[in-house]
Amino acid sequence: MPAKIRLRVDPDKCQGHSRCKALAPELFELDEFGNAHEIGDGTVPEALVEKAYLAKSNCPELAIDIIEE
Amino acid sequence: MNEHVPANKHVPVTDWFNDFDHTDPQWTENPFPIWDELRSKCPVVHTDRFLGVYLPTTYEAVKQIAYDTESFSSRRVVVRNVRPENPLPTPPITTDPPHHKPAKQLLLPPFTPDAMKKLEPRVRAICNELIDEFIKDGKVDAAASYTKHIPTRAIAHMLGIPEKDGDLFVKWIHEILELGITDNDTLIRAANEMTEYFEGHIEARKAHPTQDLISDLMNAKGPDGQPLSDAHVLGSLRLLLIAGIDTTWSAIGSSLWHLAKTPSDRKRLVAEPEIMPFAIEEFLRAYSPVTMAREVMKEATVSGCPVKPGNMVLLSFPAANRDPAMFPDADKVIIDRKENRHAAFGLGIHRCVGSNLARMEMTVALEEWLKRIPDFSLDPAGIVTWSEGTVRGPRQLPLLLG
Numbered sequence: 001m002p003a004k005i006r007l008r009v010d011p012d013k014c015q016g017h018s019r020c021k022a023l024a025p026e027l028f029e030l031d032e033f034g035n036a037h038e039i040g041d042g043t044v045p046e047a048l049v050e051k052a053y054l055a056k057s058n059c060p061e062l063a064i065d066i067i068e069e
Numbered sequence: 070m071n072e073h074v075p076a077n078k079h080v081p082v083t084d085w086f087n088d089f090d091h092t093d094p095q096w097t098e099n100p101f102p103i104w105d106e107l108r109s110k111c112p113v114v115h116t117d118r119f120l121g122v123y124l125p126t127t128y129e130a131v132k133q134i135a136y137d138t139e140s141f142s143s144r145r146v147v148v149r150n151v152r153p154e155n156p157l158p159t160p161p162i163t164t165d166p167p168h169h170k171p172a173k174q175l176l177l178p179p180f181t182p183d184a185m186k187k188l189e190p191r192v193r194a195i196c197n198e199l200i201d202e203f204i205k206d207g208k209v210d211a212a213a214s215y216t217k218h219i220p221t222r223a224i225a226h227m228l229g230i231p232e233k234d235g236d237l238f239v240k241w242i243h244e245i246l247e248l249g250i251t252d253n254d255t256l257i258r259a260a261n262e263m264t265e266y267f268e269g270h271i272e273a274r275k276a277h278p279t280q281d282l283i284s285d286l287m288n289a290k291g292p293d294g295q296p297l298s299d300a301h302v303l304g305s306l307r308l309l310l311i312a313g314i315d316t317t318w319s320a321i322g323s324s325l326w327h328l329a330k331t332p333s334d335r336k337r338l339v340a341e342p343e344i345m346p347f348a349i350e351e352f353l354r355a356y357s358p359v360t361m362a363r364e365v366m367k368e369a370t371v372s373g374c375p376v377k378p379g380n381m382v383l384l385s386f387p388a389a390n391r392d393p394a395m396f397p398d399a400d401k402v403i404i405d406r407k408e409n410r411h412a413a414f415g416l417g418i419h420r421c422v423g424s425n426l427a428r429m430e431m432t433v434a435l436e437e438w439l440k441r442i443p444d445f446s447l448d449p450a451g452i453v454t455w456s457e458g459t460v461r462g463p464r465q466l467p468l469l470l471g
Binding site for chain 1: 108173178179181182183346350407408409410411412414416417418420423424428
């Protein structure tokens with residue numbers, strides 16, 4: 001397990017399915033149109049790493065990147 | 070184009086590879102083996118029926134077409150026997166770029182997950198009012214007495230039109246989406262009736278403004294800063310009504326059908342309500358109700374198959390969602406499936422505007438049902454029937470309760 005992971009939603013790919021928000025509400029927020037973006041700088045606390053990968057693996061548009069630092 | 074082609078007598082399909090037909094009774098009853106067979110041999114097949122249509126059955130092919138809005142237009146989103154010169158506009162579902170985005174953004178804010186949370190108590194109440202009416206009978210046609218009324222009343226509530234007009238909405242949708250495939254006169258009459266109905270509600274709001282989706286659309290401004298044309302408002306209202314009802318009716322019905330015939334899944338959902346969100350996504354994947362269409366505008370190659378203008382595409386999200394290359398054990402319903410990138414609400418810019426509404430309605434409908442009717446099964450004395458064409462779900466679902 002890497003020391004730190006960050007996630008990022010690609011705004012050009014996100015179509016607002018809001019699967020990430022349902023699965024990991026601590027990591028994503030939605031704008032007024034329902035499109036998602038990462039909260040803050042996208043740093044994932046260790047306790048939420050599993051949820052981050054769950055959100056990524058359920059995005060139909062492949063809009064979520066996880067960066068292992 | 071001759072718009073008065075008589076409704077053709079259906080010729081049963083014997084060759085699915087070269088002559089498929091999505092209105093064939095075999096497809097309506099059980100399309101999954103047909104798609105599996107086609108997918109295993111050829112990712113995109115063609116039929117000369119309906120003036121020429123392609124059918125992609127792999128996730129990859131469906132995704133490519135959904136993303137390629139230049140080669141594949143949304144101006145016609147239903148495969149029919151006729152292709153009128155000016156198809157009925159229902160923006161934004163029938164809108165291509167660059168006009169699509171502003172038309173869609175008008176409709177998105179009322180359908181966010183937070184907006185749906187506010188509607189949820191009303192939907193819970195609707196479900197319980199419906200259950201009250203049949204729970205003592207020991208049996209029910211759940212499609213006629215439960216699943217149909219939930220989305221009908223919910224969208225009526227959002228639009229600010231009487232929930233009691235629901236039977237009228239269901240009739241129009243049947244005429245437009247099912248009969249309209251082969252009977253253009255019926256489709257046009259139903260669309261005109263629907264337009265007149267909404268014109269009345271718009272006029273009433275000009276005198277007495279209300280707080281609902283119809284008023285929101287009347288007050289909305291287009292990208293030019295001007296109010297939307299009446300035609301645009303009417304088109305979007307037609308869309309919300311058509312797209313918001315039999316789709317979710319079907320999704321709730323298929324879920325209940327699955328649980329009625331699969332006691333182990335039913336018992337597990339009752340015992341472990343926390344897996345409900347995964348179960349909902351799995352029902353959406355395995356029994357996706359909605360097949361869209363596109364019109365081929367430019368020659369393209371899809372998964373190695375040449376695709377030519379002049380044809381339509383039956384964009385089968387339901388078949389894509391059964392592709393074993395994308396979903397392990399694609400033919401099995403696994404109610405706690407963890408990785409599930411299903412395309413039930415489409416892929417790309419035309420992602421269903423009502424997806425959050427549909428999910429909320431499905432969740433609430435199953436939760437309230439299971440709370441009060443944890444034990445139920447298919448009634449062996451009855452017959453389950455399925456809708457035809459663009460939207461698939463049970464239209465008759467006889468169940469024994471308890």
